[in-house]
Amino acid sequence: MIVLYDLLGADNRRYSPFCWRTRMSLYHKGLPFEDAPIGFSDKDKLAFSGQGLVPVIVDKAKGGKFVNDSWQIACYLDEAYPAKPLFASEQSRSLSQFLANWSGTAIHMGVAPMIIADLHARVRPHDQAYFRETREKRFGKTLEAMQEGREQRLPAFRAGLEPLRMLVRQQSFICGAQPGYADYIVYGSFQWPLRASDFKILDDDDPVAAWIARIDSLYAQELAADGLSPK
Amino acid sequence: MIVLYDLLGADNRRYSPFCWRTRMSLYHKGLPFEDAPIGFSDKDKLAFSGQGLVPVIVDKAKGGKFVNDSWQIACYLDEAYPAKPLFASEQSRSLSQFLANWSGTAIHMGVAPMIIADLHARVRPHDQAYFRETREKRFGKTLEAMQEGREQRLPAFRAGLEPLRMLVRQQSFICGAQPGYADYIVYGSFQWPLRASDFKILDDDDPVAAWIARIDSLYAQELAADGLSPK
Numbered sequence: 226m227i228v229l230y231d232l233l234g235a236d237n238r239r240y241s242p243f244c245w246r247t248r249m250s251l252y253h254k255g256l257p258f259e260d261a262p263i264g265f266s267d268k269d270k271l272a273f274s275g276q277g278l279v280p281v282i283v284d285k286a287k288g289g290k291f292v293n294d295s296w297q298i299a300c301y302l303d304e305a306y307p308a309k310p311l312f313a314s315e316q317s318r319s320l321s322q323f324l325a326n327w328s329g330t331a332i333h334m335g336v337a338p339m340i341i342a343d344l345h346a347r348v349r350p351h352d353q354a355y356f357r358e359t360r361e362k363r364f365g366k367t368l369e370a371m372q373e374g375r376e377q378r379l380p381a382f383r384a385g386l387e388p389l390r391m392l393v394r395q396q397s398f399i400c401g402a403q404p405g406y407a408d409y410i411v412y413g414s415f416q417w418p419l420r421a422s423d424f425k426i427l428d429d430d431d432p433v434a435a436w437i438a439r440i441d442s443l444y445a446q447e448l449a450a451d452g453l454s455p456k
Numbered sequence: 457m458i459v460l461y462d463l464l465g466a467d468n469r470r471y472s473p474f475c476w477r478t479r480m481s482l483y484h485k486g487l488p489f490e491d492a493p494i495g496f497s498d499k500d501k502l503a504f505s506g507q508g509l510v511p512v513i514v515d516k517a518k519g520g521k522f523v524n525d526s527w528q529i530a531c532y533l534d535e536a537y538p539a540k541p542l543f544a545s546e547q548s549r550s551l552s553q554f555l556a557n558w559s560g561t562a563i564h565m566g567v568a569p570m571i572i573a574d575l576h577a578r579v580r581p582h583d584q585a586y587f588r589e590t591r592e593k594r595f596g597k598t599l600e601a602m603q604e605g606r607e608q609r610l611p612a613f614r615a616g617l618e619p620l621r622m623l624v625r626q627q628s629f630i631c632g633a634q635p636g637y638a639d640y641i642v643y644g645s646f647q648w649p650l651r652a653s654d655f656k657i658l659d660d661d662d663p664v665a666a667w668i669a670r671i672d673s674l675y676a677q678e679l680a681a682d683g684l685s686p687k
Contacts, residue, residue: 312547313544313545313546313547313548314544314545314547314548315544315632315633316543316544316545316548316631316632316636316638317544317545317547317548317551318632319623319627319629319630319631319632320548320551320552320554320555320630320631320638321551322623323551323554323555323619323620323623323630323638324551324554326618326619326620326622326623327558327619329619330618330619331619387557387561388554388557388558388560388561388562389554389557391557392550392553392554392557396550398550399550399551399554400547400550400551401546401547401549401550402546405547407547407551407554
C-alpha cells in the first residue's frame with residue numbers, strides 16, 4: 226500500500242497542482258493508496274522526508290521507502306511499477322518535462338494572480354494567517370491587490386493556452402489516444418484554479434475544458450470514491 | 457534516393473523553418489538526398505504535389521511517392537525507414553506535436569515581426585516583389601513598419617523561451633541524451649531568424665544558443681557538405 230501526503234484545504238478541498246499529478250498517476254496505474262491529507266501548518270508530519278513540501282509518497286510495500294516531488298514520484302512509479310507506464314519512452318519523459326516547464330509559466334504564473342485571494346478563503350481557517358503572510362511577503366503586495374484586475378488579464382491567459390488547445394482539438398489527450406503523465410501535469414495545473422476558486426478560467430466551449438472533462442470522466446469512479454468528483 | 461524541395465533565398469540561403477525540420481530529419485536518419493531548392497516564384501515546380509508549399513519530398517526508391525508538409529514527412533520517414541526513429545513512441549509523437557504548436561506561437565509569432573524586412577532583403581531579387589506584396593497584404597502594414605520597435609519586443613520574446621531554456625539547461629537535447637524530431641522542430645524555427653537576419657535574437661550566454669550549437673556540431677559534416685555551415 227502507498228500513502229499519499231496531499232495538501233488539504235477547508236471542506237476537504239484538494240487544490241495542489243503537484244499533488245493532483247501524483248494522485249492521477251496512482252489512478253492511472255490502478256495502484257491503491259491511502260490518503261494522508263495535511264494542511265499548510267502540518268508540515269512537521271513530513272519531517273521524515275527531510276523537507277516540507279507535498280506531495281510525498283511512502284511505499285509500504287517497498288520497505289517504507291519515501292519519495293517527494295511529483296516529478297520524482299512519477300519516475301519512481303514507472304520504475305517500481307512498470308505496468309501502465311506514465312512515460313512511454315525516455316523521449317516521452319523528456320518531452321513531458323517540457324510540458325511541466327510550460328505549465329509552470331503559461332498556466333501557474335497566469336493563474337496565481339487570478340485566484341490567490343479566493344484560494345486564501347479556501348485554505349483551512351487556522352492556515353489562513355500563514356498562507357497570507359508567506360504569499361504577501363513573496364509577492365510584495367496583498368492577496369487582494371494581486372487578484373485585482375483579473376478580468377483584464379484573462380484574455381491573454383486564454384490566448385497563451387493555444388498550443389494546448391490546438392493539440393486537444395485534434396486528439397483526445399495530450400499523449401494521444403490515451404492519457405499519460407503529460408496529461409496529468411497539465412490537468413493538475415488546472416485543478417488548482419478549478420478547485421480553489423469560482424473564477425471562470427476557461428470558456429465552456431474551450432476545447433481545453435472538453436479535454437479536462439474527458440479526464441474527469443475517465444476517472445469518475447476513483448474521484449467519486451475519494452469524495453473528489455468535480456462540481 | 458530522396459529529393460528534397462527546399463526554399464531557396466539569395467546566395468543559396470535556406471531559411472524555411474519547415475524545410476529545416478525535414479533536412480534535419482534526413483540527416484538524423486542518415487538518408488542521402490538530392491537538394492532541389494526553389495524560390496517563391498518557382499511554385500509551378502511543385503505542381504505534381506497538388507499544392508505550392510515546401511518542403512516536399514519525392515522518394516524515388518518508393519516508386520516516386522511524394523509527401524508534403526514537414527509533419528507528414530516526419531511521420532512518413534519513420535514509417536518507411538524505421539531505423540533511427542524521429543519519434544521514440546506514439547506518445548512522443550503526440551508530445552512533439554505540442555512542441556510544434558508551441559514553436560508556432562512562442563517562436564514564429566514573436567520572430568516574424570522582428571525579421572521580416574531583413575528577410576525581404578535575403579529572398580532572391582526576382583522574388584522580392586511577390587514576398588512584399590503577399591506579406592504586406594496578409595499583415596496590413598509595410599514590412600518596415602512591422603519590424604519597427606523590435607528591440608522593445610525582444611525581452612518578452614526571450615522570456616517566452618523559458619520552458620525550452622529550463623529543459624536544455626538540464627539536459628543536452630529536448631528529447632533527452634539524443635535529439636529527436638522535437639529538437640528539429642524547434643531548431644528549424646530558430647534557423648529562420650538565424651539565417652534570414654543579423655538581428656541578435658538570442659544572447660550569447662543563453663542555454664538555448666548552446667543547445668542550437670550542440671545540434672550544429674552534431675551535424676557539422678552534413679551541413680558543411682551542403683554548403684550550409686552556420687556562420
